Amino acid sequence: MPAAPARRLLVPLGTLGAVASAFAYVGLVDPNHPGHYPVCPLYRFTGVYCPGCGGLRSAHDFITGHFAAAVHSNALAVAGYLLFAAGWVLWAVRSARGLPVRFTPSDRQWWLIGSVVLIFSVVRNLPFGSVLAP
Secondary structure, X not given: OOOOHHHHOHHHHHHXXXXXXXXXXXXXXXXXXXXXXXXXXXXXXXXXXXXXXXXHHHHHHHHOOOHHHHHHHOHHHHHHHHHHHHHHHHHHHHHHOOOOOOOOOOHHHHHHHHHHHHXXXXXXXXXXXXXXXX
């Protein structure tokens, strides 16, 4: 007997709850105030911004409705939030319908993702890419 749509949505809803809780925490505990979160070790020891630097500030700005500031803090993270939202909606709809959800990126897609992250990381650390720096 197939599971009811509400039962099939338990995992997507649980995942959404966990992500929403994390965003709510970051929304309440401002990462712009020192002492709440650890400093990025790469930045601390080298002065180089990693692809995640500014991610917490970006999440805080995003959740509090300051979207331009969120993009300025970490544009790649904002793209990730939007991709997660789209992927979650697809997952939830397919799960409710009882359809399988599979995301198996090809080698080419993994190389593309890695290349985008690497280029973002390098450019944000160069003088002409300082607009991407947090």
